[in-house]
Amino acid sequence: MVDIITKAANTAPSKRQYEWQKMEFYGFAHFGMNTFTEREWGDGSESPALFNPSDFDADQWISAVKAAGMTGLILTAKHHDGFCLWPSAYTEHSVKSSPWRNGEGDVVREVSDACRKGGIKFGIYLSPWDRHEPSYGSGEEYNTFYKNQLRELMTNYGELFCLWFDGACGEGKNGKKQEYDWEGYYALIRELQPNAVINICGPDVRWCGNEAGKCRKSEWSVVPSSMVDNEKTAEKSQHEDDAAFAKKVDSTDEDLGSRAVIEKAKDCVWYPCEVDTSIRPGWFYHKNQDRKVKSLKKLIRIYESSVGGNASLLLNIPPDKRGLIADADVKRLREFGEYLRNTYSENLAKGAAAHSDECEGVSTSGDMALTESGEEFWKPADGTEKAELTVDFGEKVQFSRMVLGEHILTGQRVEKFGIYAEKKGKWIRIFSGTVIGYKKICKFKKTKASKIKIVFEQSRVCPTLSKLEVYR
């Protein structure tokens, strides 16, 4: 029998998870009834008459998304208050009962069209918790209603990259209790949108465990299988008194995938991390938060620790009452995109020669082809848990960061590594890291050297590398 660590080392993403991982950074648009009532959670009693954006323009959203360098956008088609941004056939509580576009409007249509036109992937948030729908709490009747809504959204608006299931439910002890038919929802998604990932209360992408934009120091994409059920709140509350459940690894725990955790697990899965946070304090737009848009510095820190820490970044950019992304946010997104383009465009390692004595990989000479595509990768023989890779620039160059990526189609394996620069014939350690995963941004003091070396100090089975970039 293969031991669990070897199994973890050979656990790899599905095609849909891999495609999603490559998206790296995408947006969230919280827009709906709360935008007009200035609330974060509506109670479902709001009149559809309140929904009336004055200058709605989805193309404006998409130009902000693109300026920031995002690759996709997820729209709250329905938040907890139950108001639907598309004219659902299953409820009157939607845009069709609003004055906006004389009840003929469809926000989901306009946003999905704008995404497609702009080359941006489109995803849907459909809150399972629905405070308006009378059948909520009934069990099967609500599940049928919810599946009907999912079907509408999955058949009428083209390809979706993601279905985002929020675990939030504020019903409390004496509130309504709805048993969600998760398996039924998932089956429908696999049938109608087989390429879409299911996030949070779903099997494909896991919640980072907070909404502050924080990531773990060592973010593992391979975690105990039991984690997949962590955000399904209905089940969770049912098991509140269950000691075994209480001992289970929680999404907020600091260590989700180290050897110590994996060794105790019955089984493991590829369940990568997504960091979700808002550019403002709230998820919905509030005028009095116009001066509280996150600083450029803060956004950079969040990006470099999430995208650069083996997670994806889902950044919320809530449109205002006009139906536009507010000026302060647009400005910040543009600055942020500029920073990313300036910082990560000129890869100094392109064309440099990389060599390793332990190499099996693409070339028997031990050289790694430093391609942009990441299709080719470096890999020593199985069982080589420690290895070194040297990069020779051929001349002295100055740099302050390195971007590394494992060949995750093989699995996530690196547990500990160091980066060294050659100075006057001596190797000086300039960075110490733990996991790498899909992408690791390593930042260090400005260094001048003609050779650098990555030392893999601990890995599962053997390390791999498909991305090696060096930036000023």
Ligand code: FUL
């Ligand atoms: C939470 C919700 O309650 C918030 O309103 C927001 O949608 C956030 C992304 O998830 O659970």
